[in-house]
Amino acid sequence: MTALPQSRHLATEIPGPRASELLERQRAAVPAGVASVMPTFAVRADGGIIEDVDGNRLIDLGSGIAVTNVGASAERVVAGVQEQVAQFTHTCFMVTPYEGYVRVAEKLAELTPVDGEVRTALFNSGAEAVENAVKVARAYTGRQAVAAFDHAYHGRTTLTMALTAKNMPYKHSFGPFAPEVYRAAGSYPLRDGLDGAAAAERAIDQLEKQVGAENLAAVIIEPIQGEGGFIAPAPGFLPAIVDWCRANGIVFIADEIQTGFARTGQWFACEDEGISPDIITTAKGIAGGLPLSAVTGRAEIMDAAHPGGLGGTYGGNPVACAAALGAIETIEAEDLTAKARRIEEIAAGRLREAQQQDPRIGEVRGRGAMLAVELVDPETGAPDAALTGAVAAAARAAGVITLTCGTYGNVIRLLPPLTIGEDLLTEGLDIILDALAAA
Template sequence: MAEIDQSRHLGDAFPGPRAQALADRRDASVPRGVSAVMPTFAHRAGGGIVEDVDGNRLIDFASGIAVTTVGASEPRVAEAVRAQVEEFTHSCFMVTPYEHYLEVAERLAELVPVPGPAKTALFNSGAEAVENAVKVARAHTGRQAVAAFDHAYHGRTTLTMGLTAKTMPYKHGFGPFASELYRVPGSYPLHDGLDGAQAAARTIDQLDKQIGAQNLAAVVMEPIQGEGGFIVPAPGFLPEIVRWCRDNGVLFIADEVQTGFARTGDWFASEHEGIEPDIVTTAKGIAGGLPLSAVTGRAEVMDAPHAGGLGGTYGGNPIACAAALAALDTIVEEGLLERAAQVEKIATDHLSRVREQDPRIAEVRGRGAMLAIELTDPATGEPDAPLTARVAQQAREAGVITLTCGTWGNVIRLLPPLSIGDDLLREGLQIITDALRRS
C-alpha cells in the first residue's frame, strides 16, 4: 500500500458524495443502535491519518478507541497477518492447538505485573476478558460478589453492563443485569477533594459494610478509568485498595483494556501506581487492530476453573495472535513507551497554556497518549456537556477525529496512535483549542 500523506485535507464537501451514499446504505441495513461519531467512512489509515472514501485526510485522535496504538497499518503487523493467513486461518485452540497462542501467553507472562508465575487465557474482546476474569475469580475464591466503581466501564455484555456505571448509552433499557455485582465510590480528585488515603478509606468502608470481605470474590477497576472520564486516581488510592484485598483474600482485577500496551507510557497503567494485580484483563491495543483479548493472572488463580471451563471458538485466533506478537515487537523496536511520554509532554504543554487562559477547562489529566480535557461551567463548577459536544463537533468538521467521554459527557479525550507525527499532533490540538475558543 502506498504511504498516506501525513497532512490534513478536506475537499469541497465533507462528508463527500461517496460517504453520503454509504450513509444511506448504512441507514437501510444497520440498526440505529450501531451509531458512528464521524460522518464519513474510512478507506485506509496510517501514521496519524485516516483517509476516507472521498480522499479526505483526517487527523486521528481516536485510534479506533485506543486500538491502533502502534498504527493502523503497521508494517510488521500487516506482514505477520499475511504470513499467517497463508498457513491457516483457524483451527480452534481447544481442538487443535497452535504455537502462536503459547507465544502470546508467554510474552504476556513476562510483561504483565502480576506477582509470581502467570498464565493467560485468550479471548476476543475486552468485555469477554472481564467476564472470564470474574469467572476465574469466583472459581478460585468460592465467593460470588464482585465490586466495581463509580464511573466504571467494563463492557456491554449482560455481566459487564452490570459492572459499568453509566446508564446511557450502555445500559438503558437492557436490564435486568447479572446478580451479585456491587458498586462503590472510587477516587476522582477533581470532584471528591480527597487524597488517596481518604478515598481508599471511604471505599474500604463501603466494601466492608455493604458487601463484606467474606462474600467478595474480586474488586475490578481500571487503573485509569476510561469511558468514565479518563480519571486518574489520587496517589496511594490503588495501592491501599490492593493491600486491603490481599489482607482479606479478595482478588484485585485490573481492567487494562484501554490502558494497556504503551498507551499510558508504560506497558500497563498498573505499573505507574506500583501495584501488582492478581488478574489483568487486556484487549484493544494488544494486536494492532485485530480482535484479541487476554486474561492474565497468577498461575494458581488461573488454574482454578475446571478443564473446559474457559475458552471459546475464536478465542486466541491464530491470525490475531500473529498480529499481537508483531505489535509487541513494534512497541519495543520503535520505542513506543518513550513515544507515549513525548506525546504526553507535547499535549499537556499545549493544553496547560490554554487552560491558564480559559477557566472552562477544569482539568487536563491523563498519562502518555491517554489524555483528557474536562470542561465545566466556571461560575458553578457544574459539568458542561453542551460545550463539550460543540467543541468536539467543530473539531470533527475541521477534520480531527475527536471523542468525548465522562459520566456527565463533559470530557474530550485524546487517544492518538503513537505513530502520529509531532506536527500533526500539534495541529490537531490547535484545532480543538480553536474550537473551544469559538464555543
C-alpha cells in the same frame, strides 16, 4: 515511513458525496443502535491519518478507541497477518492448538506486572476478558460477589453492563443485569477533593458495610478510568485497595483494556503506582486492530477453573495472535512507551497553557497518550456537556477525529496513535482549542 501522506486535507465537506451515499446505505442496513462518531467511511489509515472515501485525510486523535497504538497498518502487524493467513486462519485452540497462542501467552507473562508464575487465556473482546476474569476469581475463591466503582466502564455484555456505571448509552432499557455486582465510590480528585488514602478508606468502608469482605470474590477497577472520563485516582488509592484485597483473600482485577500496551507511557498503567494485580485484563491495543483479548493472572488463580471451563471457538485466533506478536514487537523496536511520554509532554503542555487562559477548562489530566480535557461552567464548576459536544463537532468538521467521554459527557479524550507525527498532533490540538475558543 508511511505510504499515506501525513497531512490533513479536506477535499470535500464531511460527509462528502460518496460518504453521504454510504450513510444512506448504512441507515437502511445497520440498526440505529450502532452509531458512529464520524459521518464518513475510511478507506486507508496509517500513522496519524485516516483517509475517507471522498479523499479527505483526517487527523486521528482516537486510534479506534485506543486500539491502533502502533498505527492502523503497522508493517510488522501486516507481515505477521499475511504470513499466518497463508498458513491457516482457524483450527480452534481447544481442538488443535498452535504455537502463536502460546507465544502470546509467554510474552504477556514477561510483560504484565503480575508477580510470580503466570498463566494467560485468550479471548476476542475486552468484555469477554472481563467476564472470564470474574469466572476465574469466583472459581478460585468460592465466593460470588464482585465490586466495581463509580464511573467504571467494563463492557456491554450482561455481566459487564452490571459492572459498568454509566446508564446512557450502555445500560438504559437493557436490564435486568447480572446479580451479585456491587459498586463503591472511587477516586475522582477534581470532584471529591479527597487524597488517595481517604478515598480508599471511603470505598473500603462502603464495601465492608454493603457486601462484607468475606463475600467478595473480586474487586475490579481501571487504573485510569476510560469511558468514565480518563479519571486518574489520587496517588495511594490503588495500593490501598490492593492491600485490603490481599488481606481479605479478594482477587484484585486490573482492567487495562484501554490503558495497556504503552498507551500511558508504560507497558501498563499499574506500573506507575507499583501495584501488582492478581489478574489483568487486556484487549484494544494488544493486536494492532485485530480482535483479541487476554486474561493474565497468577498461576494458582488461573488454574482454579476446571479443564474446559475457559475458552471459546475463536478465542486466541491464530491470525489475531500473529498480529499481537507484531504489535508487541513494534512497541519494543520503536520504543513507543517513550513516544507516549513525548505525546504527553507536547499535548499536556499545550492544553495546560490553554487552561491558564480559559476557565472553562476545569482540568487537564491523564498520562502518556491517554489525556483528557474536562470542560465546566466557569462560575460553578458544573460539567458542561453542551460545550463539549459543540467543540467535538467543530473539530470533526475540520477534519480531526475527536472523541468525548465522561459520566457527565463533558470530557474530550485524546488517544492518538503512538506513531503520530508531532506536527499532526500539534495541528490537531490547535484545531480543538480553536473550536473551544469559538464555541
